[in-house]
Amino acid sequence: MRTEFPRRSLKGLAVAGAAALALGAGSAGAQPKGPPPGAGGPGGPPGGAPPAQDGKIALSAPPNFGPPPPPPTPAEQLLAGLPDPQPGAMFPMPPLPADSPMPGADPHDLRGAWHHNQPLAFRMQRDMYDKPAPYNLEGAKVLARRVNSLKDGKPFTNASAVCRPPGPQWQRDLNMPFQIFPSKDWIEFVFEEYHGRWQVVLDPAKAPRPAQKEYMGYSVGHWDGGTLVVESSDFKQALWMDVDGTPLSANGKLIQRIRKVDNGDHAPFLEIITTIDDPTYYTRPWSVVRTFSWEPSLSVFSEYNCEEQIGDPSVSADAGLLPEPKD
Amino acid sequence: MIKSRPCRGVGLILAGALLSAGIAASAAAQPATPNFEGVWKIATPTKTLKPISGPVPFTAQGRKQYEENKRLQAKGAYDDYDITLSRCNSPGTPRLMLTPERFKIWQQFGVVTFDFEWNRALRQINASNLPAQEDFIGRGLVPTMTGTSKGHWEGATLVAETANLSERTLLDDLVPHTVDMKVTEHLRLLDPDTLEDRITIEDPAYFTRPWDAVVTYKRQPPALFGEDVCLDRLKAHQPVFPQ
Numbered sequence: 001m002r003t004e005f006p007r008r009s010l011k012g013l014a015v016a017g018a019a020a021l022a023l024g025a026g027s028a029g030a031q032p033k034g035p036p037p038g039a040g041g042p043g044g045p046p047g048g049a050p051p052a053q054d055g056k057i058a059l060s061a062p063p064n065f066g067p068p069p070p071p072p073t074p075a076e077q078l079l080a081g082l083p084d085p086q087p088g089a090m091f092p093m094p095p096l097p098a099d100s101p102m103p104g105a106d107p108h109d110l111r112g113a114w115h116h117n118q119p120l121a122f123r124m125q126r127d128m129y130d131k132p133a134p135y136n137l138e139g140a141k142v143l144a145r146r147v148n149s150l151k152d153g154k155p156f157t158n159a160s161a162v163c164r165p166p167g168p169q170w171q172r173d174l175n176m177p178f179q180i181f182p183s184k185d186w187i188e189f190v191f192e193e194y195h196g197r198w199q200v201v202l203d204p205a206k207a208p209r210p211a212q213k214e215y216m217g218y219s220v221g222h223w224d225g226g227t228l229v230v231e232s233s234d235f236k237q238a239l240w241m242d243v244d245g246t247p248l249s250a251n252g253k254l255i256q257r258i259r260k261v262d263n264g265d266h267a268p269f270l271e272i273i274t275t276i277d278d279p280t281y282y283t284r285p286w287s288v289v290r291t292f293s294w295e296p297s298l299s300v301f302s303e304y305n306c307e308e309q310i311g312d313p314s315v316s317a318d319a320g321l322l323p324e325p326k327d
Numbered sequence: 328m329i330k331s332r333p334c335r336g337v338g339l340i341l342a343g344a345l346l347s348a349g350i351a352a353s354a355a356a357q358p359a360t361p362n363f364e365g366v367w368k369i370a371t372p373t374k375t376l377k378p379i380s381g382p383v384p385f386t387a388q389g390r391k392q393y394e395e396n397k398r399l400q401a402k403g404a405y406d407d408y409d410i411t412l413s414r415c416n417s418p419g420t421p422r423l424m425l426t427p428e429r430f431k432i433w434q435q436f437g438v439v440t441f442d443f444e445w446n447r448a449l450r451q452i453n454a455s456n457l458p459a460q461e462d463f464i465g466r467g468l469v470p471t472m473t474g475t476s477k478g479h480w481e482g483a484t485l486v487a488e489t490a491n492l493s494e495r496t497l498l499d500d501l502v503p504h505t506v507d508m509k510v511t512e513h514l515r516l517l518d519p520d521t522l523e524d525r526i527t528i529e530d531p532a533y534f535t536r537p538w539d540a541v542v543t544y545k546r547q548p549p550a551l552f553g554e555d556v557c558l559d560r561l562k563a564h565q566p567v568f569p570q
Contacts, residue, residue, distance in 0.1 A: 101436060111435065113435065113436065162558070164556060164558065164559075165447075165554065165556070179433070179435060179440065181433050181435070183549065185549070186551055188442075188551075190433070190440065190442055190449070195446075195447050195448060195449045196447065197442070197447050197552075197554070199551050201551070207550075207551045210553055210554075212553075214553070214554035215554060215556070216554060296457070297457050297458070299435055299436045299438040299440075299455070299457060300438055300451055300453050300455075300457050300458075301449065301451060303417070303449075303471040303472060305416065305417045305471070305472055307414055307415040307416050307417065307446075307557065307558060308410065308414060308416045308472075308495075310414075310558060311410075311413065311414025311416060311558055311561060312406075312414055313406050313414070314406075317558075317562060
C-alpha cells in the first residue's frame, strides 16, 4: 500500500546568520547562551541576594554556601573575552503524518531518513551537562584565533568553506537531511549537504583503513546492546567542528554513541552522543548530544553542488579566505 | 528498502487455499518493487552518449553549439563549455550515468538514490509520493545539474522523467543541451547482474527528434568507496576524471 505524504509548507532549515531567535533552547544538546566559562560557581553569582525593593524581599538565587569557585584558568580567561556566537534558528518541523512509515523495531536497524532537529550550535561552548568545554590553553588559543579572524573580517579557510568534507561532527550538525543505509559489514550515512558520506565499518577485515587519510577520518563501530558505538580517527587534517571553529586536532578522536529512541509518541528520533577526545586541545574528554528526527519526507534531497562556485577558475580556490597559521 | 522473504512452501500452500476458496487475489497484493540496490559499473566505458542508430540528430542550432564545443575543447578552454572538467561541477543527468567508476543504488521510501564513487556525487529518482523539498531560495525556478527526476514503476521497469536541468552541463563530453531538455529513462534488470538504462533525449531546440541511447552496467561486489574529492585533484592539476 502506498503511503500518502501531504504537501508541507514548511521544512526545517537552519538559517545561518538569522536574526536572534534561538528556538528549542530547552531541548537536549542545545547550547544555551550561558555565562562565559569561569563566571559564577554552581551556587550562582557571588554576593548573595539582591537588595529588597518596595519593602518586599525579591526572590533570587540562594546564597552560595559552598567554597568559592576556583579562579579562571588562562584558557577560560582567553575564551571569556570572545564575542558571543551567533544564535542558530530552526523552523519547527510539522508532526509526522498518521500513516507515515516508522523505523524498524530492531534497535540495530538505523535505516531511514533523519534530520538534525535542534538549532545549529555555532560554537560548542558547553558540554551535554552544561559544563564549560574543558579547553587547555592551546585549544583556547586556536578557538580564539578562529573567532577573532571572523571578527576582524579576515576569516580563515576551513573544509566547509571550500567545499571539502567537514568531518563527522559538523556534517551531522548541519540542519539538512541524511539517509542511513546499513549492511552486514558497514553502515553508510549519505548527506544532502556537501553530497557527503560517512562510512562506519563494522568489520575492519572487510574495509581496512585506507592508505590515504580522509577528511571524514576512519570510523569503526560495534554494537553495545542497542547502541552503536563508533570511534572516528585518522583525520586528514585538523577539523572545525562548528561554524566558529571549535577545534579537533588531526590526532583527535570522536566517539559517537548512536541509538534509536521511540517514546511511543509518533516522533521517533536518533540520539547521538559525541565524546571529543583530544588531549592536544582539551584537558579531558567531553561530550555533546544531538537528536535527529525521523523524516521520511526528506528522503528527496535538494541538490548540493558547491563545486560550481568553489571550482570556478576565475576566483580564488580558497573562496577569499586566508590560510590558518599552523600551530 | 527492508525486504521480507516469504517462505516458498508456505506461499504455495496459501495460494492453493485461496484458489480453492474462490477468493480473488487481494488488491493489496501488489507485486514487489524490483530491487536495484547494489554496486554497479558501466559495462563498456564511453565518454560519448551514442544514439542506438544513426548520428545525433542535431538541429542547425544544436550542431552549431556542438561545433563550438569542439573548437573550445581543442583550445583547452574547458570552463567555456564543460564546467565539470574545469570545476568538478556535477556532470548532471544523464552524464553521471556514463561514469567509468562505480556507483551504488539505494532504494528507500520509494526514492532511488544513486551514490557515485566519483566525487561522492548524488542523484535521485523520486518514485514515491513524497513532495520535493520547499525551495525557499530558488523557488523551483533555478535549474539544477541533476534536475528533478520523477519516477514510477511499470512492472519491473523504473521509468524516470527528468526536467529542470541546467544548460551548464553536457550530455557527455561534448554534446550540448538547453534548459528545456527532458530526459526519460527506462531502467530494468536484464538479469540479476546486469542493469540497463535506456535514455531518451528530447530537446527540440537542439535535436530534430527524440533519440535513444542505451547503457548497461554490471553488478560489482559490495564495497565501500574511498573518499574521492575532485577539487583536490583539480588543485593538484590532476585529471578531473581519474584515468
